[in-house]
Amino acid sequence: MKQFEFFGKQVSRRQLLTGTAALGSVLVAGGLTGCGGNAQASGLRDIGFWHLLSGGDGIKMQAMITSANQANPGFKVHPTVLAWGPPYYTKLAMASAGGRPPEVAIMHASRVPGYAPGGLIDPWDLDLLAEHGVTGDNFAPRIWEKSQQNGKVFSIALDSHPxxxxxxxxxxxxxxxxxxxxxxxxxxxxxxxxxxxxxxxxxxxxxxxxxxxxxxxxxxxxxxxxxxxxxxxxxxxxxxxxxxxxxxxxxxxxxxxxxxxxxxxxxxxxxxxxxxxxxxxxxxxxxxxxxxxxxxxxxxxxxxxxxxxxxxxxxxxxYADSHSFVLPRQLNVDDAKRRDVYKFVSDVLKGSISWAEAGHIPAYQPVVQSQAYRDLTPQIHYANAADIIAYDPEAWFSGSGxxxxxxxxxxxxxxxxxxxxxxxxxxxxxxxxxxxxxxxxxx
The missing domain is CATH 3.40.190.10 (Periplasmic binding protein-like II)
Structure with missing residues (x-):
């Protein structure tokens, strides 16, 4: 039977398909979506958001999620935090293949080349992104270049972390x-x-x-x-x-x-x-x-x-990588939820001064150019790293974790x-x- 190396592990085609189907069943049952029933009961649209940020980073991210939820009465983002490293990327790939992924997720930019060619994540609509005040000009050249595969933008960087x-x-x-x-x-x-x-x-x-x-x-x-x-x-x-x-x-x-x-x-x-x-x-x-x-x-x-x-x-x-927002492939895209995701991501980018306090360099340049960021030390002393960052060489098997x-x-x-x-x-x-x-x- 043909063998595949799935994120470093040897699995057969049957094991890969069986594992994908099994995870899909878990997702249907609500095991990994992180979505509760309260928001639906009140008419809010539930937005599933997977990320791998824990510790202090996790606390900062939760604060930004809470802020976005409070500012947007039409939707509620429900985060699910999964373990950093290969398990996270395996679960995200299988969720997308199984047809029940979250509406938005965090990936390291260095891992995107392993996902975009297989159709596991969708490209971003730049016109819709611009409606929320986010354009390619808002990012350092190296970071914006890294967001693209074959001329399409597959990830929106929250930061660079050198x-x-x-x-x-x-x-x-x-x-x-x-x-x-x-x-x-x-x-x-x-x-x-x-x-x-x-x-x-x-x-x-x-x-x-x-x-x-x-x-x-x-x-x-x-x-x-x-x-x-x-x-x-x-x-x-x-x-x-x-x-x-x-x-x-x-x-x-x-x-x-x-x-x-x-x-x-x-x-x-x-x-x-x-x-x-x-x-x-x-x-x-x-x-x-x-x-x-x-x-x-x-x-x-x-x-x-x-x-x-x-x-x-x-x-x-x-050396650096970027925590980046991606759109896991949906079998049937809910247009209202997809628009909510764009609003959520734009709100987090614009509020990423708090992310900078955790040490990361915000990718959204209006924040980096603000006086609030310039007042952060020692962060301002390594802000130039965004201009010299070196991402991993691209391959399906390379990247963080x-x-x-x-x-x-x-x-x-x-x-x-x-x-x-x-x-x-x-x-x-x-x-x-x-x-x-x-x-x-x-x-």
Missing amino acids: FVMFYNTDIASKAGVLGSNGQLQEVTSPQAFMAMAREMQKVTQAHGLSFGYLGSGSQMWRLFYTLYKQHGADMELIPGQPMKVDRDAAIESLEFMASLFDDTVAAKAGDISTGIAEFARGDSGMLFSGVWELPTLKKAGLPVDAATIPTLYGTPAS SDWQTYFAENVQNVFLGRDKAAAGWDAFERRTNTLLSRPNPV
Whole structure:
């Protein structure tokens, strides 16, 4: 029986169809829609909304949903929060295939290329979007470009959330690495960065940099791809063809990462939670992580500032993704509900200053250009990341929360632990990627 790799898992055609039908039955029964009966009883139109935002992000999103519901008496948005990662994307694909998806959902922009070609999400009507005051001119060029597939817009970005560098201003000051503007001095080479980290280590007597990576393919990939793109290198994943990559740039990026883990610049081994805790208690001067960690660091009472990852190889670049709104395919589109979705999305975009408070860079430029955003620190210090963001290379299997990032970890983690050479780890990952490229998109 023919086998498919469905988001990294081997399943047969019969299993895929059976699973889709089973999930469709659950959806008919109301198991995942998140819609209650109160709104219907009062004549409101129920709008199902799936997302994968939890913790502080989830609280911020719920506040924006509540605000939109209060401003729009004709509909009520009912959110359903599902687990981040492959399970979320599998359920969303099966819900669309089964014909009972929510009216709107959040996807990472990097995952859209795996869905749009299979008809699992519908394109946005730009004229209808413009009726609500949202046009392509309202987005940074790289973000708007990423929203498109084959000339159609399949996603509307809420934000960009880049991988950045947090730093402790007290430690940096004592280490003598703050500039006259009170921000970290610019470094432009791997050697200069290592020297700065070691000056901070002299202050902390522990480490200069925190970067936990064990067991986290996404954490490893974010830094690797930032460094790789700083080489000015491209990476193409074309179905049926070998991976197109600058092997020398990839290996050099891995070797530099491995050199950080010397128990002086950074801990030899540790996961991201350990890294964040180390930085929060003042045992390192810098932390490489996503902007979503900002609320945690502020809550810890740290004298924290932030900037884009230093440009160490000549080309400014910062790994990032975008939480984006998509329209899961409906068997029968309810025009009134579809219009409600456009209004809801436009309201959330226009109110995304609260999303910025959580660390994310709003995609809707009128918010970024507002005085309220300019008053946010350290957010304003890395707002330029939106101009240099690097999304994952497009493929049906790539992107945030994908098994592809897990495969990256499986092949390069031993490089960082000093057990494998960078070339061996990279070549093994490239072979695994080429196997995926030889297979069709299962959706």
